[in-house]
Amino acid sequence: MKSDASSRRTSSLLLASIATAAVLTSVAPEAGAQESRRRRGGGQEAKPVELTPEQVGQLTKVANERKLNVDDLLAAAKTFMPSGRHDEYVLFASGGQSGQMFAIGVPSMRLLRSIAVFTPESWQGYGFSGPDDHVLKSLEINGKPVLWGDTHHPALSETNGDYDGQFLFIGDKANARLGVIDLRDWETKQIVKNPLTISDHGAAFVTPNTDYVIEGGQYATVLGYGYAPLEDYKKSYRGMVTMWKFDRTKGKIDIENSFALELPPYWQDLADAGKAASDGFFFINSFNVEMATGGIEKGNPPFEAGASKRDMDYLHIIDWKKAEAAFKGGKAKKINGFPVLMLDTSVAEGILYFAPEPKSPHGVDVTPNGQYMVVAGKLDPHVTVYSIEKIKAAIAAKKYSSTDDFGVPVLDFDAVKEAQVELGLGPLHTQFDDKGYAYTSLFLDSAVARWSLGGDYAKLHSEQPWKLVQKTSVQYNIGHLCAAEGDTVSPDGRFLISMSKWSVDRFLPTGPLLPQNFQLLDITQPGTTMPVIYDLPIGVGEPHYCQMIKADKLQTWKVYPEVGWNPATQRLDPNAPKPGQEGVTREGNKVLVKMVAVRSHFTPEHVEVNEGDEVTWRITAGETAQDATHGFCIGGYNINLSLEPGEFVECKFIADKPGTYPFYCTEFCSALHLEMAGYLHIKPKSQGAAAAGQDAPVATKAE
Amino acid sequence: MSSLLTSLVGPRVPAEELRTRRMRYLTPTLIFMVSRVLLLVSIFFPYWHMELEAPQYPNGLFLTAYVNHLGGDVREIDGLNHYIGMRPLGEAAAFERTASVWAIIAMFLLVEGAAFVHSRWAVLLALPAISFPLGFIGDLYYWMRTFGLNLNPDAPLSSSVKPFVPTVVGDGGIGQFKTFATLGVGYWMAVGCAALVIVGFFFHRRAYRPLFLQATAARRDRSA
Numbered sequence: 062m063k064s065d066a067s068s069r070r071t072s073s074l075l076l077a078s079i080a081t082a083a084v085l086t087s088v089a090p091e092a093g094a095q096e097s098r099r100r101r102g103g104g105q106e107a108k109p110v111e112l113t114p115e116q117v118g119q120l121t122k123v124a125n126e127r128k129l130n131v132d133d134l135l136a137a138a139k140t141f142m143p144s145g146r147h148d149e150y151v152l153f154a155s156g157g158q159s160g161q162m163f164a165i166g167v168p169s170m171r172l173l174r175s176i177a178v179f180t181p182e183s184w185q186g187y188g189f190s191g192p193d194d195h196v197l198k199s200l201e202i203n204g205k206p207v208l209w210g211d212t213h214h215p216a217l218s219e220t221n222g223d224y225d226g227q228f229l230f231i232g233d234k235a236n237a238r239l240g241v242i243d244l245r246d247w248e249t250k251q252i253v254k255n256p257l258t259i260s261d262h263g264a265a266f267v268t269p270n271t272d273y274v275i276e277g278g279q280y281a282t283v284l285g286y287g288y289a290p291l292e293d294y295k296k297s298y299r300g301m302v303t304m305w306k307f308d309r310t311k312g313k314i315d316i317e318n319s320f321a322l323e324l325p326p327y328w329q330d331l332a333d334a335g336k337a338a339s340d341g342f343f344f345i346n347s348f349n350v351e352m353a354t355g356g357i358e359k360g361n362p363p364f365e366a367g368a369s370k371r372d373m374d375y376l377h378i379i380d381w382k383k384a385e386a387a388f389k390g391g392k393a394k395k396i397n398g399f400p401v402l403m404l405d406t407s408v409a410e411g412i413l414y415f416a417p418e419p420k421s422p423h424g425v426d427v428t429p430n431g432q433y434m435v436v437a438g439k440l441d442p443h444v445t446v447y448s449i450e451k452i453k454a455a456i457a458a459k460k461y462s463s464t465d466d467f468g469v470p471v472l473d474f475d476a477v478k479e480a481q482v483e484l485g486l487g488p489l490h491t492q493f494d495d496k497g498y499a500y501t502s503l504f505l506d507s508a509v510a511r512w513s514l515g516g517d518y519a520k521l522h523s524e525q526p527w528k529l530v531q532k533t534s535v536q537y538n539i540g541h542l543c544a545a546e547g548d549t550v551s552p553d554g555r556f557l558i559s560m561s562k563w564s565v566d567r568f569l570p571t572g573p574l575l576p577q578n579f580q581l582l583d584i585t586q587p588g589t590t591m592p593v594i595y596d597l598p599i600g601v602g603e604p605h606y607c608q609m610i611k612a613d614k615l616q617t618w619k620v621y622p623e624v625g626w627n628p629a630t631q632r633l634d635p636n637a638p639k640p641g642q643e644g645v646t647r648e649g650n651k652v653l654v655k656m657v658a659v660r661s662h663f664t665p666e667h668v669e670v671n672e673g674d675e676v677t678w679r680i681t682a683g684e685t686a687q688d689a690t691h692g693f694c695i696g697g698y699n700i701n702l703s704l705e706p707g708e709f710v711e712c713k714f715i716a717d718k719p720g721t722y723p724f725y726c727t728e729f730c731s732a733l734h735l736e737m738a739g740y741l742h743i744k745p746k747s748q749g750a751a752a753a754g755q756d757a758p759v760a761t762k763a764e
Numbered sequence: 765m766s767s768l769l770t771s772l773v774g775p776r777v778p779a780e781e782l783r784t785r786r787m788r789y790l791t792p793t794l795i796f797m798v799s800r801v802l803l804l805v806s807i808f809f810p811y812w813h814m815e816l817e818a819p820q821y822p823n824g825l826f827l828t829a830y831v832n833h834l835g836g837d838v839r840e841i842d843g844l845n846h847y848i849g850m851r852p853l854g855e856a857a858a859f860e861r862t863a864s865v866w867a868i869i870a871m872f873l874l875v876e877g878a879a880f881v882h883s884r885w886a887v888l889l890a891l892p893a894i895s896f897p898l899g900f901i902g903d904l905y906y907w908m909r910t911f912g913l914n915l916n917p918d919a920p921l922s923s924s925v926k927p928f929v930p931t932v933v934g935d936g937g938i939g940q941f942k943t944f945a946t947l948g949v950g951y952w953m954a955v956g957c958a959a960l961v962i963v964g965f966f967f968h969r970r971a972y973r974p975l976f977l978q979a980t981a982a983r984r985d986r987s988a
Contacts, residue, residue: 145822660843661920683843685839686840686843736920
């Protein structure tokens with residue numbers, strides 16, 4: 062009865078349908094797994110504005126009431142950020158003696174947050190997890206806690222000479238340390254202490270692919286923390302530059318593969334790595350080639366005079382690829398356990414050359430195409446521009462005007478000089494834009510100078526090459542300046558920050574200690590238009606240098622990738638308590654507290670230990686929502702932790718002061734934030750320990 | 765083939781008849797096939813969404829129900845629900861979520877079977893697939909009602925938030941949250957499956973009823 066044809070057809074249909082289903086199901090999970098999310102928030106979309114006469118009237122009225130002119134209104138319009146709209150750039154500024162970093166949004170100039178680096182900071186729980194805190198340990202120098210830093214020059218990591226938004230390095234001038242910050246969670250991951258020198262200045266600068274982080278020195282000392290009287294200055298004192306190898310996959314400095322170069326005891330200053338045409342070199346300024354040793358009280362010329370006597374100092378030109386080869390070839394000598402290429406090696410290997418540079422210069426900055434090095438005169442009203450082609454040619458032809466006292470060849474000034482541009486008094490630092498202009502800070506003139514570059518840059522602008530174009534006054538005493546991505550291979554030419562050291566009358570008086578003034582300049586228009594459009598008081602430490610990165614380059618985590626994440630190792634921590642594992646256990650006098658924090662309670666809430674117990678307290682923040690951060694503090698024990706969503710933190714202390722200690726959440730987390738608390742009981746030895754019995758757990762597992 | 769089985773599965777189509785009027789018999793089979801595939805594929809698509817809006821969650825919170833799991837901000841929603849004493853969402857419909865994939869495979873096979881059965885009993889085989897969308901909504905309502913009405917009286921906000929029945933489909937609200945619940949692509953696939961099965965039966969009846977009547981008449985003649 063059964064039809065063969067029908068059954069065959071049906072079975073082939075069945076096969077076809079199963080095949081279709083298989084194909085569909087193999088693609089469907091991808092599509093289905095993506096939970097559709099309707100985007101909301103983040104500010105309203107901008108619509109073109111057309112002011113009605115009535116609105117113009119309102120605006121005029123407000124402007125007149127507040128005594129604003131049209132330039133002020135334009136400045137406000139260029140910088141105002143409606144709520145929820147994000148800035149285009151992030152400025153990472155050093156925090157000077159605060160030992161921190163600041164992140165500031167541009168153009169709104171709003172402080173986004175600080176990043177603790179060399180100074181313990183309680184909000185971030187940085188250095189407040191008890192006496193064994195790993196931050197405190199990493200801040201020790203020769204066994205001494207050194208709980209502050211003088212952060213000077215930040216350096217964003219680069220790929221092919223452009224910021225890649227992954228890491229941030231910062232130097233501590235006071236203690237010759239380098240901090241490494243991971244820009245996924247904006248936290249300091251490593252502190253490296255230079256084993257050769259107590260203090261430095263020329264850190265941090267990176268090579269174009271962040272192979273090395275350059276740390277230049279400053280005040281010559283006896284390398285390796287040694288002692289020698291000043292009479293032996295020339296014989297025993299030395300300068301140095303350290304090449305810290307960076308391991309990008311580990312996100313840490315690879316100390317084993319780092320090395321330094323011994324330099325004459327001139328006071329080395331700022332550095333910059335060559336790029337493109339000058340890749341493979343880096344450059345360091347110096348002053349005090351006089352080797353003055355001061356001693357005003359002994360009738361000697363003070364440093365300020367002695368170190369400024371000669372008309373020329375030396376631009377250090379270092380072939381770091383040759384230096385790396387010499388280091389890898391085993392030509393370094395160990396000082397304080399750290400490999401150093403000695404001066405005679407550097408001279409013999411053709412690693413180090415000098416070029417004369419006018420009197421006590423400050424910054425040396427490489428143009429985006431790498432062809433020119435701009436040295437700012439400080440005590441000379443010019444910037445001096447050197448050409449890498451001419452430098453290479455002079456080295457090849459051995460065009461030396463002399464050798465210095467240490468045998469280092471000094472290249473002939475006229476053979477390597479490209480141009481000198483007179484800008485004004487006190488030129489310090491130079492940055493660049495995309496229109497063939499350079500910008501130099503003029504400290505004594507309190508101004509930003511815009512000047513035209515020559516060579517390949519001449520076709521980008523309509524000015525005479527190598528000429529001053531405009532000076533905009535800033536308030537006051539500008540040190541560094543920073544243009545948007547202005548020290549990379551592709552500057553953006555949008556905004557410029559004047560890091561004005563003095564604010565004097567710019568803000569309401571704040572006692573004798575005044576904030577510094579970050580001023581925003583709009584450098585979008587060519588020619589002589591370059592107005593100041595915002596003043597931001599920086600009332601925390603004294604920033605030195607900053608870098609401005611396009612915000613969309615940052616791949617910042619919104620919360621930690623997984624619950625139980627250890628930011629110190631940047632991975633899930635096997636010790637992170639999971640929900641259900643909470644409790645208190647004891648082994649002898651060692652007590653382990655496993656805690657989970659989630660809105661709005663800690664589990665456990667009762668913790669009881671005995672006087673003298675060694676307490677290890679592990680907390681997992683069980684949150685996954687953005688900004689659902691908790692804190693955890695124990696009063697009287699100097700403990701405060703920041704428990705960011707997903708973060709695992711551990712604190713340790715000796716319970717040596719008996720009593721009743723409430724612990725609570727220090728970050729306002731929820732409506733029941735005040736209720737997010739518990740009690741730590743530390744039983745006095747006299748009654749507690751004996752009665753409870755040393756071996757018995759003193760608090761049972763919660764729930 | 766026993767006569768009982770014959771009367772259950774209905775008459776077979778003679779080969780000659782099948783050759784001459786192929787589309788007539790192929791149509792219901794094809795429609796059933798598409799409906800089966802729709803149902804199977806729906807496993808991978810969300811059946812139900814709920815979006816929760818509150819001032820401190822500018823991007824909203826999302827809950828997505830598939831037949832076999834919950835997706836979206838379950839952890840965050842559970843965290844918030846503990847304030848009002850609602851049980852964790854993972855405890856809801858545990859059996860249904862485990863059984864659903866097998867149930868759908870069973871329905872797939874049953875609808876496939878319906879294509880072979882050329883009698884009215886075919887409807888019985890397809891009944892689960894036809895009623896599945898209704899069953900899903902009913903079950904969802906049951907669990908939301910059960911969870912909403914059985915809040916832990918010792919929860920932190922039990923004095924301010926009283927037991928309630930969350931809105932299953934449409935706009936609702938609780939505390940500072942506004943909720944928007946909608947049915948998902950997967951659900952509409954299941955509805956599509958049910959609708960196609962019904963349409964399929966129209967063609968099924970058109971194709972096989974004459975044969976069925978013929979066979980019944982023949983049987984009656986034989987027995988007479």
